[in-house]
Amino acid sequence: MNLHEHQAAELFATHGIRTNGGDVAFTPDEAETIARGVGGPVVVKAQVHTGGRGKAGGVKLATTPRDAREAAKAILGLDIRGHVVSKVLVAPAADIAQEFYLGVTLDRTRRQNVVMASAEGGVDIEEVARERPDRIVRALVDPFLGLHPWQARQIAFALGIPADKVGGIVTIARQLYETYVAEDATLAEINPLVLTGSGEWLALDAKMSIDDNALFRHPEFEALRDFDAEDRTEIDARQSGISFVKLDGDIGCIVNGAGLAMATMDAVKLHGGEPANFLDVGGGASADQVAKAFGLVTADPHVRAILINIFGGITRGDIVAQGIAEARQRVEVTVPIVVRLSGTNAEEGQRLLAEAGLTATESMDEAAAAAVRAAHAA
Ligand code: GDP
Ligand code: MN
Numbered sequence: 001m002n003l004h005e006h007q008a009a010e011l012f013a014t015h016g017i018r019t020n021g022g023d024v025a026f027t028p029d030e031a032e033t034i035a036r037g038v039g040g041p042v043v044v045k046a047q048v049h050t051g052g053r054g055k056a057g058g059v060k061l062a063t064t065p066r067d068a069r070e071a072a073k074a075i076l077g078l079d080i081r082g083h084v085v086s087k088v089l090v091a092p093a094a095d096i097a098q099e100f101y102l103g104v105t106l107d108r109t110r111r112q113n114v115v116m117a118s119a120e121g122g123v124d125i126e127e128v129a130r131e132r133p134d135r136i137v138r139a140l141v142d143p144f145l146g147l148h149p150w151q152a153r154q155i156a157f158a159l160g161i162p163a164d165k166v167g168g169i170v171t172i173a174r175q176l177y178e179t180y181v182a183e184d185a186t187l188a189e190i191n192p193l194v195l196t197g198s199g200e201w202l203a204l205d206a207k208m209s210i211d212d213n214a215l216f217r218h219p220e221f222e223a224l225r226d227f228d229a230e231d232r233t234e235i236d237a238r239q240s241g242i243s244f245v246k247l248d249g250d251i252g253c254i255v256n257g258a259g260l261a262m263a264t265m266d267a268v269k270l271h272g273g274e275p276a277n278f279l280d281v282g283g284g285a286s287a288d289q290v291a292k293a294f295g296l297v298t299a300d301p302h303v304r305a306i307l308i309n310i311f312g313g314i315t316r317g318d319i320v321a322q323g324i325a326e327a328r329q330r331v332e333v334t335v336p337i338v339v340r341l342s343g344t345n346a347e348e349g350q351r352l353l354a355e356a357g358l359t360a361t362e363s364m365d366e367a368a369a370a371a372v373r374a375a376h377a378a
Contacts (some may be wrong), residue, residue: 022091031072035065044071048083059130099192121192173264184214249274252297273372291327304378307371317349325356336374341365
């Protein structure tokens with residue numbers, strides 16, 4: 001789950017990091033009012049779940065409340081790489097002397113957290129990583145030991161930060177790491193972290209992604225969810241207890257079990273097809289769940305065939321077959337459906353499916369091949 005800049009900045013602030021504050025405006029009027037309250041130059045920033053807003057015209061400086069109003073007018077409604085701006089952050093403008101990058105994320109291959117920093121702040125860090133990888137310094141952090149002060153100092157020295165400013169960035173690095181761990185983030189990033197003209201450290205941007213698997217520990221984040229910015233189908237799926245990830249192919253997959261769902265996608269690819277989604281109906285495949293799954297899969301106009309892959313273990317094949325037949329009566333499905341059903345009571349299930357006019361096979365490989373053929377023929 002991604003947070004907006006103003007939400008991430010608030011979390012940073014609760015962990016002691018100095019940000020430039022500000023308030024959110026949904027209209028140019030509100031932006032003007034906030035700017036008047038600030039009583040000095042402000043920066044007006046698009047609140048969308050994507051970076052590079054500056055380059056796209058989503059960040060503007062304004063010297064007067066009138067200017068702030070005009071800036072908000074220009075930014076609201078802007079389309080930044082598919083994200084339409086519906087709110088802006090209006091914050092006191094900072095006087096920047098130098099911009100840095102500071103971020104924490106997980107290094108999966110090293111199985112440790114990694115703190116990254118660069119003196120090439122403000123710009124797209126992916127670009128720095130590509131073109132001048134030597135300009136990014138890293139410290140791997142043992143999750144049980146946390147970020148040691150000496151590691152943070154080493155980063156500061158590598159960036160060439162003047163001695164009297166080292167203490168400041170060391171504190172911020174430790175606070176950022178603390179935020180990352182405490183909030184169960186997969187990414188916590190400040191870009192740019194600036195030294196102001198008066199020599200103070202200030203977080204001018206805030207980016208955070210929260211680990212979806214840890215959201216149960218943070219009920220407070222539910223209120224921060226931006227439904228407009230998320231994929232509608234994925235929201236519906238979450239509410240139905242179905243794990244669903246939209247992909248770019250044309251074969252809709254409905255599977256019981258996450259491992260089998262991954263294997264199904266592999267089988268589709270092996271036969272030259274492309275899965276349109278990952279979908280695990282979870283637990284029992286009742287008529288209700290299958291109907292919801294049909295709804296999710298057919299909401300994608302690219303889907304040309306549906307592959308249902310059920311392995312009956314505790315879930316009985318005949319019950320699943322009934323569920324599929326019943327769901328198909330409830331949800332109109334116009335694309336071909338291929339079913340693979342094996343395991344407990346599979347034969348009975350296949351008989352029921354045949355009665356419902358669906359062909360089912362016992363072999364996953366055959367079913368995947370048939371689904372790919374059906375999609376290509378469509
Ligand atoms: P991003 O482009 O989406 O990462 O948005 P940022 O919030 O990082 O802003 C982009 C750039 O705008 C920053 O790197 C700064 O150079 C500039 N900027 C942002 N806030 C201020 C500010 O308060 N004062 C000044 N002078 N520049 C700012
Ligand atoms: Mn930024």
